[in-house]
Amino acid sequence: MDYAGLIQILDSALRLSTPLLFACLAGLFSERAGVFDIGLEGKILASAFLSAAMAAYTGNVWLGMFAGILAALMLAAVHGVASITFRGNQLISGVAINFLASGLTVVIGEAWFGLGGRTPQLEGPARFGELTLPFANAIRDVPVIGPIYADLLSGHSILVYVALACVPLTWWILSRTRFGLRLRAVGENPAAVDTAGVSVVGLRYAAVMICGLLTGLAGAYLATALSAGFVKEMSAGRGFIALAALIFAKWRPWHALGATFLFGLLEALGNRFQSVELLGVTVPTQFMQALPYILTVVILAGFVGRAIPPRAGGEPYVKER
C-alpha cells in the first residue's frame, strides 16, 4: 500500500470514528456520574431523524442540528426522570429508549414525509459541507506533511473538528473544574457528595443532559454530514460500539479518542480491503467486515486489562434517613 492509500484509509477512519467519538464521550459523562446509559443508540437515531427532518423542512442544517440535539435531550430527560428521580433500573430505561427511538422515527417519518420512514434527500445548505482548512491547497505538495494536512486533516465537516475539540474539553471539565470533580465523585461515592451539601440529583441530571447534547451531535453528524438524509435504523449499532469503546477506554477522554479511532480504522480497513491475501491465504470479506465486532467481543471479554467502572454506576442514589 502506498502513502496516498494510507492517508485515504486514515481519512475514512476519521470520518467513521466521529459519531463513535461523540457517543463515547456522551456515555463517559453519564457513566462517570453513575448513570449507565445503553440508550446511546436510540438517542443517536432520534437525533439523526429530527435533524434530517428539520434540515429538509427549513433547508438550514444548523436548525436541523439544534432540532437533533433537542430530540436527544428529550430522550435524555426521559432517561433522567426514570433512572434518577424515580430510581428505576437504568438498563431497562435505556433499552426502552432504544425501542422507542427505533419505532417512533419511522412512524413519524412516514406521517410527515410519506417516504417509508425516510426523509427527503438533503442538498446544499441543508447539509454540512466540507471545510477546507487554511493553506490546505498551498502545502498539499509538500512531501509527507502536505498530504497529512491537506487530505487527512482538512476537508471534513465542522462537526469532525467539534468532536476532536470535545476530547480535551472533556478532559479539562472532568479533571480541572470543580463541576468535574463533583461529577466524578457522584459516580464513585454519591453519599460523600451529598454530605458535602451538593445535590446528587442535580449533578446526575447535568451529566445525563450533557450526554444528550453529545449524542445529539452524533446523530446530526450521521444524517446531515456523513449522509444526506435519514434512513431507518441508520445508526446501525454505533451506539453499542461506542459503549464497547468506552469500556476499552476505561472511562477516560483521551483513551476514548484512541479507542473510537481504532474502531473507525477497522471499519475503514474492512471497507477498503474486502479480501486480502495474507501469507498465501485469502482472508474472506466476511472476516474483514466482522473485525470491529470481533474486537468488541475481545474487549468485553476483558482482554484489555482491568477496566474498573465507576463504583456507584448503575445504582440509583437513595438518601439515608
Place this chain on the structure above:
Amino acid sequence: MNISTKLMGAAAALALTAGAGLAQDANPGLIIDLGGKFDKSFNESAYTGAQRWAEETGADYAETELANEAQREQTMRRMAERGANPVVVLGFANASTLDVVAPDYPDTTFAIVDMVVDQPNVKSIVFSEHEGSYLVGMMAAMASETGTVSFVGGMDVPLISKFACGYAQGAKAVNPDINVIVNMTGTTPAAWNDPVKGAELTRSQIAQGSDVVFAAAGGTGIGVLQAAADEDILSIGVDSNQNYLHPGEVLTSMVKRVDNAVYDTFSQAAAGELETGISVMSLENDGVGFALDENNAELVTAEMQAAVEDAKAKIIAGEIEVHDYLSDNSCPAF
C-alpha cells in the same frame, strides 16, 4: 366484572375483528420485502407496478411490509389465510420459506420474484440481470477516463454477484485492460439499508481510481449515488430508473422491470390465466434494460448508445453470451 372477564371480552372482540379480516374476497396480495416500500429501487418498483394495476382496473390489492427477517413465514401465511390470491413475494430470501408455505395452501397461487421455487402453485419470476448489467458495464467502460470502474453490492449473495459479474464482463468487452473493483456492503440484510457505509465504500473506490460506480444495493445505493455526486464522478442506478436522483450525474440505471412482473402477475390472475412455473424477464421481453431520459441525455453519447444497442441485439440473437454467475457460482471476468 373482574379482570379476567374483561380480558375475555377483549379477546372475543379481537377474535371478531380478526374474523372480519378473513372475510375479504380474493384480491391479489403483495408482500413488500425488507428495505421498505420506498427504497427508490427494487421494492418501490414492485409497489409502482401494483399501484398501476390498481389504478387501471379500479380493483384493490392487499399489501404488507416486512419489518424483520423473522416475519416472513407468518406474513406469508397470514396473507394466504386472508384469502389473497395470488400472493406475490419479493426477493430471493423468501425462497426457503415459500417452499414450506406454498404446499399448505394449494388453492392459492404464489409468485416469487428473483428466485425459483419448485412447487406446483408457485410462479417463479427471474430476471436476466447479467444481461442488463453487461450493457451498463459497457457504458461505464466507455464513460470512464481513468480505466477503473467499480461496483457496490448490497448483501453478499450470489444474486448480487450476478449483477457484478455481468457488469465486469460488459466493461471488459469494451476495454479488456479495465480494472473493475467489486465491493459488497455486508453479509446481513442490514446491508440493504446502510447509506453511510455505501458512501464510504464509494469514496474508497474513488481513491483507488474509479470514476464510474454501479450500485446494486437497495437503500444503500442512495448513499453510493450521493457520494458519487459529491465527488463528481458518474454513478449507475439499479432496479428503478434512478437517473432523476442526481440529474446529470447518474450515467444510467440498470432497470429491472419488477413493476411489469407484478403488474402482469396481477392482471393475468384477474383474467384467470396465471401460469405457474418459471418466467424469465430478459432483454428480449424488456424485462431488463438501461434507462435513457432527459436527466442523462447529455451523458450518453451517440457512440455509446449505438454500441449498447448493437450489443443488446447480439445478446438477444445469441451471438454474445453473457455468463450467468448463478449457473456455476464463478465469474470469468473477476
